[in-house]
Amino acid sequence: MIETWLTRTLGIDLPILGAPMGGRAGGELAGAVSRAGGLGMLGAARYTTPEWIAAESAVVRDTGLPFGVGLMTWSLGESAQHAALLDAAIEAKPALISLSFGDPAPYVEKIHAAGVPVLSQINTIEDLRIVEAAGVDAVAAQGTEAGGHTGRIGTLPLLQEVLEATNLPVLAAGGIGTGRGLAAVIAAGAEGAIVGTALLASPETTGPDYARDRLIAAGSADTVYTSVFDQARNQPWPTRWGGRALTNAFTRKYHNSDAGHAMLSGAYDPADPDLGVVYAGEAAGLVTESLPAAQVVERMAAQAEVLLRRFR
Ligand SMILES: Cc1cc2nc3c(=O)[nH]c(=O)nc-3n(C[C@H](O)[C@H](O)[C@H](O)COP(=O)(O)O)c2cc1C
Structure with a gap:
């Protein structure tokens, strides 16, 4: 077992978060990741609704296991309708809320008042200072290899820079598609990984x-x-x-x-694979078949464990 701040804090077995992926990660995927021993997360896209968050969290809550909800920080301030997504996320009683892409300062106190820790994915060292000042509980260095929206710095350079610069727990996101990637970031000092692309061929994902x-x-x-x-x-x-x-x-x-x-x-035509969008990261090359999400997560953790044991 790989025990880190992440596994201890969330009471989970594996240091893996299923990425919050708008349009692709609902209750079925999150539940599968949590059942495997990680923490599954719902991806609440900007265009989603409070009703979607309530319905999908009910699906994952049926597992009796913890789960998280991820929101786009910059969009929460757009209107009362967008702000309502955060209220719905808090009402869902998640074990973790991730606020990524923007300054989470206006929202952290409200989330903490509900007893929920806050994680922010960050893309630069300047982002680190902003989310630290906002009082988040952990950060994830999200590299440009990641699928979906991200920054321009690679995962490893950013992770090393962030680990040197903060006392907060640090996760890594972007390009982690097998146990080799997970072992690498844990050996570097990360408390765990956020995994998105590696789960995107799994049958539990939503989308075409x-x-x-x-x-x-x-x-x-x-x-x-x-x-x-x-x-x-x-x-x-x-x-x-x-x-x-x-x-x-x-x-x-x-x-x-x-x-x-x-x-x-x-x-643009979402019904046509040549004219619609499939957000995915550079770990795409590591995804060669459609496996149940639990198998992806379990396999990744088991391989990382073996690799990390080489140096004990
Ligand atoms: C299809 C897709 C949708 C995503 N949507 C979100 C999102 O809604 N909120 C968010 O914080 N991150 C989102 N991300 C980024 C992930 O949280 C995570 O950083 C990324 O998947 C990690 O890199 P990887 O894809 O290489 O595993 C998305 C990623 C993908 C692939």
Whole structure:
């Protein structure tokens, strides 16, 4: 067993968080990760609803196991409707709330008042100072290899920089797709890993079938860091965060083009794998089959344990 701050604090067996992935991680995936001994997390996208959070947390709560909810910090301040997502997350009584992409200061006290610890994924050392000042309980260094929205610094350089710069517990996110990656970040001093892409071919994920199939077919070079899908889908992400997605006909045509919103939204088609988005990270090359999420998590932890034992 790999015991870390993460496993002790959450009372879980494995130092693995199932990534909060908007549009892909609901109660079924979160429940499978928690059943395997990690902590499954619901991904509450900007466009989701309080009702979705309530319904999906009811699914995972049926396992009787702890789970987490992840929200997009920058979008919570957009309107009362967006702020209501945080209230729904707190009402779901999660073991952890993750507030990523933005300054969590306005929200941390409210979450702590409910007795829930707060984690923030960060992309730069400046982000570390912001979330430390906000009073979060832990940070995750999220590298540019990660699927979905992320920053521009690689996981290992960022992780080393953050570990040197803080006394907070630090997790790693981005590119961790097997026990080798998990062992590497734990040996470096991380308390655990947030794993997203490695779970995305699993049957418990939501989203179109083609998303699982395309991921299995993709190699590690088949991703692009882009904001064309945000523009096409009218998602007003601050420009510092792009999203890592699988390349397809849409990205080949429009990434780095000067096409405006009207053209991008006209061309975007979520029903068509060549014109829709599949957010996924560089760990895509490590995903070669559709395995139940529990198997992915258990296998990763077991391999890391063997590797870490080599040095005892
Ligand atoms: C499809 C997808 C959706 C994501 N949505 C969110 C999200 O809603 N909130 C969030 O904090 N992170 C989100 N992320 C980022 C993950 O939390 C995590 O940092 C990432 O998956 C880790 O890197 P990996 O994909 O290489 O495992 C998403 C990632 C993916 C792949």
